[in-house]
Amino acid sequence: MSQQESLYEQIGGEAAVNAAVDIFYRKVLSDERINAFFDDVDMEKQAAKQKAFLTMAFGGPHNYTGLDMRQGHAHLVARGLNDSHVDAVIEDLGATLRELGVKEELIAQVAAIAESTRDDVLSR
Amino acid sequence: MGATAMAIIRYAKDNFELEENQSVLDCLTHGGVIVPFSCRSGVCQTCLMRATGGTPTEASQQGLKDSLRLQNYFLPCVCYPDNDLEVALPDDADAQAVIPATVKSLRLLNTDIMHVELESHAQLDYRAGQFINLFQHQTQGRSYSLASVPHQDNHLHLHVRRLPQGRVSGWIHDELRPGQTVELRGPGGDCFYIPGDHAQSMMLIGTGSGLAPLYGIIRDALSQGHTGPIYLFHGSRDLNGLYLSAELRELMAHYANFNYIPCLSGDDVPAGYASGRAHDIAFAQIPNLKNWRIFLCGHPEMVRVTKRKAFLAGAAMKNIYADAFNVSQPL
Numbered sequence: 275m276s277q278q279e280s281l282y283e284q285i286g287g288e289a290a291v292n293a294a295v296d297i298f299y300r301k302v303l304s305d306e307r308i309n310a311f312f313d314d315v316d317m318e319k320q321a322a323k324q325k326a327f328l329t330m331a332f333g334g335p336h337n338y339t340g341l342d343m344r345q346g347h348a349h350l351v352a353r354g355l356n357d358s359h360v361d362a363v364i365e366d367l368g369a370t371l372r373e374l375g376v377k378e379e380l381i382a383q384v385a386a387i388a389e390s391t392r393d394d395v396l397s398r
Numbered sequence: 399m400g401a402t403a404m405a406i407i408r409y410a411k412d413n414f415e416l417e418e419n420q421s422v423l424d425c426l427t428h429g430g431v432i433v434p435f436s437c438r439s440g441v442c443q444t445c446l447m448r449a450t451g452g453t454p455t456e457a458s459q460q461g462l463k464d465s466l467r468l469q470n471y472f473l474p475c476v477c478y479p480d481n482d483l484e485v486a487l488p489d490d491a492d493a494q495a496v497i498p499a500t501v502k503s504l505r506l507l508n509t510d511i512m513h514v515e516l517e518s519h520a521q522l523d524y525r526a527g528q529f530i531n532l533f534q535h536q537t538q539g540r541s542y543s544l545a546s547v548p549h550q551d552n553h554l555h556l557h558v559r560r561l562p563q564g565r566v567s568g569w570i571h572d573e574l575r576p577g578q579t580v581e582l583r584g585p586g587g588d589c590f591y592i593p594g595d596h597a598q599s600m601m602l603i604g605t606g607s608g609l610a611p612l613y614g615i616i617r618d619a620l621s622q623g624h625t626g627p628i629y630l631f632h633g634s635r636d637l638n639g640l641y642l643s644a645e646l647r648e649l650m651a652h653y654a655n656f657n658y659i660p661c662l663s664g665d666d667v668p669a670g671y672a673s674g675r676a677h678d679i680a681f682a683q684i685p686n687l688k689n690w691r692i693f694l695c696g697h698p699e700m701v702r703v704t705k706r707k708a709f710l711a712g713a714a715m716k717n718i719y720a721d722a723f724n725v726s727q728p729l
Contacts, residue, residue: 292461300709317715342436
């Protein structure tokens with residue numbers, strides 16, 4: 275493996291995001307710990323957002339700022355979004371990648387990127 | 399005009415000069431146009447726009463649903479065109495001209511639903527399953543799905559259900575007469591058949607007049623040579639709510655791959671009808687929807703719940719087409 279290859283490239287780039295998005299969203303919607311937050315959302319728009327999130331978590335190109343993360347989740351924090359929900363999302367993300375046969379060391383890197391958004395997501 | 403302009407972006411009658419290495423989104427927002435956006439990387443689709451003139455770049459249509467791509471929708475945040483574009487936001491009503499149409503015929507399909515046949519005075523480039531807005535007067539219009547198929551039917555067909563205290567539907571049922579001229583705008587909506595995968599299995603679920611777009615989509619698919627199995631579940635409370643049953647049974651006799659399952663959710667269910675709600679029956683009969691194409695039309699709550707269920711049953715998001723019939727609240 276070339277040492278220059280980025281995390282995003284190692285996972286498989288856009289094709290990997292496309293392969294992961296439906297699996298991940300299905301896991302989230304089936305996850306009783308968090309699926310109530312998704313009851314009233316437009317599924318198409320949500321799927322596009324999941325795709326943007328995965329692209330970011332896979333180390334891909336994105337323009338999200340901490341402020342975007344805060345603004346995007348503030349209404350959910352008001353509804354009780356907390357650490358346990360973020361844990362659940364990161365867990366679902368790991369399970370998705372495992373299902374796609376991604377190596378554990380890469381999954382750990384993805385989880386770390388997702389983890390880095392925790393405080394912004396929870397408005398802390 | 400600036401010497402550096404790469405192209406002209408036209409929005410709502412204003413011209414904006416696109417600079418070198420500038421996206422259409424940046425060009426518009428710098429010009430003061432309010433376009434909602436989020437990721438600015440061509441992923442989240444928040445800034446979705448439509449080219450009403452010119453062709454958007456291929457890169458700006460990446461990842462969009464086929465039905466959106468075919469209608470020239472694109473993502474302005476990753477669009478760097480060399481050619482001029484005329485663009486609109488998805489809900490800009492002014493993006494489409496008003497077209498007059500003559501009422502050719504009106505006939506009841508059952509006690510509540512009127513079959514309206516309209517002859518458009520200008521060519522309406524639509525796909526079966528899309529909708530038009532029909533205007534009673536300038537400020538009062540409603541969306542109705544097209545049950546007609548462009549290359550099969552000469553005129554536009556609508557199935558208009560009379561709503562309690564419905565202003566426009568009441569006007570259509572009680573006052574509209576053949577020969578009268580009405581105004582319409584459209585088409586819109588991305589719930590239609592896309593040729594390409596002729597062997598794909600298709601499931602269509604509709605309640606009430608949600609049959610209208612599905613009737614168009616099915617006939618469109620069959621006439622384009624769709625060979626995969628097509629299952630239509632049409633639901634209503636009682637027998638009177640189901641309509642076009644004879645036509646659908648005839649279609650079934652004609653095409654071995656088409657299956658029509660009329661569903662009744664009320665207590666009185668004669669032989670030949672499935673008992674229960676259409677979407678429950680559909681999921682019981684076909685529990686695994688991996689690789690299926692799904693169409694859902696009608697009652698908003700049915701559409702919302704069923705969309706989620708279909709996705710969880712394995713249907714890919716890009717293969718789910720839905721049209722919720724939202725009813726405006728009577729004043």
